[in-house]
């Protein structure tokens with residue numbers, strides 16, 4: 001389902017080159033639940049942005065559901081992303097001028113869903129993360145953990161086949177974090193493929209496989225016993 | 228040093244009232260190292276913003292170093308904040324159009340420090356958090372954990388007497404998180420007063436006292452054995 005080969009990503013900042021990914025190859029099968037761990041700056045978010053079709057590799061190939069991603073136009077990438085992928089950003093990336101409800105409706109708006117159905121599905125997603133009484137708040141009127149949960153609701157609302165979550169419990173207390181992991185486990189049981197970046201062992205323990213990054217390279221790949 | 232009494236904070240969003248703090252009283256002595264824990268939305272960041280003079284209470288009193296804060300003008304608050312308090316925001320709040328170095332220089336600029344000394348002190352703070360080779364990067368060219376460390380460096384650079392850190396290790400892997408806690412412990416040994424919000428027990432264990440919040444109220448206050 002997700003097959004990347006010799007993926008490299010180099011950023012150019014002024015005269016400096018940062019090799020964020022230095023030749024990463026990995027195969028993620030349908031309905032796998034994979035955790036990604038590694039030190040700060042090791043390339044995890046860069047990998048997630050590339051998997052999520054938000055950016056392009058400098059070199060290497062990416063086949064997603066038998067489609068060679070590098071041959072797609074930007075519009076085709078955006079369409080595929082909207083249909084198949086739910087993305088939880090490490091820094092939430094909510095639109096500040098919209099309410100929580102409108103932020104969660106966005107993927108449905110893009111998919112052409114009608115207003116009444118959009119609102120009802122967005123409200124259901126917000127209920128799932130415990131925020132129905134905050135749906136009219138703007139991001140600056142919400143706590144850090146509430147904003148993170150709005151970002152999670154937005155990633156789920158379009159029933160994607162793949163969820164890419166970049167540190168989805170980073171701003172949550174343990175109990176709320178466990179509730180979110182139960183949502184992910186439930187989606188996993190229903191067939192969703194999940195790739196989740198985390199720096200917490202107890203969160204990674206919910207996955208069935210853990211990928212370890214260091215300095216832009218994959219340095220470990222292990223099966224989790226009894227996830 | 229920090230004495231708040233019956234502090235209340237109510238937000239008004241449209242027609243809805245959110246009672247974020249519902250009567251909080253606490254006394255923090257000089258050179259204490261206090262952790263603050265509690266569920267998402269329980270009022271921790273609200274308390275930190277009020278302690279950090281970034282916002283005003285709806286009612287209640289706040290005495291900081293024998294000064295009654297409610298009698299100060301906005302300019303006097305800003306001056307006191309710049310002199311005494313280093314603040315690490317939960318969502319970093321870095322200026323996107325400035326480099327990491329310029330972001331860290333900001334408190335020194337406000338304090339009237341000359342350019343050469345400003346640059347040298349900002350570079351030292353960035354070295355302390357392991358980011359000297361990223362000082363010319365902008366926030367959008369940095370990883371989540373790197374941005375968090377820039378926010379930490381900015382809080383330390385003016386040698387404040389009080390550090391208020393809202394989830395300062397939330398985006399950091401365990402090892403980098405431990406390095407940051409060592410920085411805080413070193414500052415604590417030198418006499419700094421530290422109040423730190425966290426949802427991780429291993430981080431709270433570095434403090435000497437833990438305050439527990441729930442629904443806008445202080446529900447627990449315990450001494451940590453052998454911090």
Ligand SMILES: Nc1ncnc2c1ncn2[C@@H]1O[C@H](COP(=O)(O)OP(=O)(O)OP(=O)(O)O)[C@@H](O)[C@H]1O
Nearest residue numbers: 141143144145146238247267268269270271272273
């Ligand atoms: N500007 C605002 N306007 C309206 N409501 C607000 C505003 N800021 C915060 N709130 C509400 O006040 C409550 C407390 O928020 P606060 O940010 O203090 O929580 P917190 O304990 O820091 O949570 P977290 O652990 O998720 O960061 C939340 O329910 C939030 O929705």
Ligand SMILES: Nc1ncnc2c1ncn2[C@@H]1O[C@H](COP(=O)(O)OP(=O)(O)OP(=O)(O)O)[C@@H](O)[C@H]1O
Nearest residue numbers: 011020040041042043044045046368370371372373
């Ligand atoms: N747009 C960019 N321009 C230049 N360098 C970048 C850019 N984005 C990321 N980097 C650099 O690439 C490296 C990898 O960043 P990435 O965000 O993938 O790390 P990460 O593993 O997600 O870290 P964290 O755990 O701190 O979030 C970092 O050293 C970062 O400074």
Ligand SMILES: [Mg+2]
Nearest residue numbers: 045090370371
């Ligand atoms: Mg990251």
Ligand SMILES: [Mg+2]
Nearest residue numbers: 143144272317
């Ligand atoms: Mg908060």
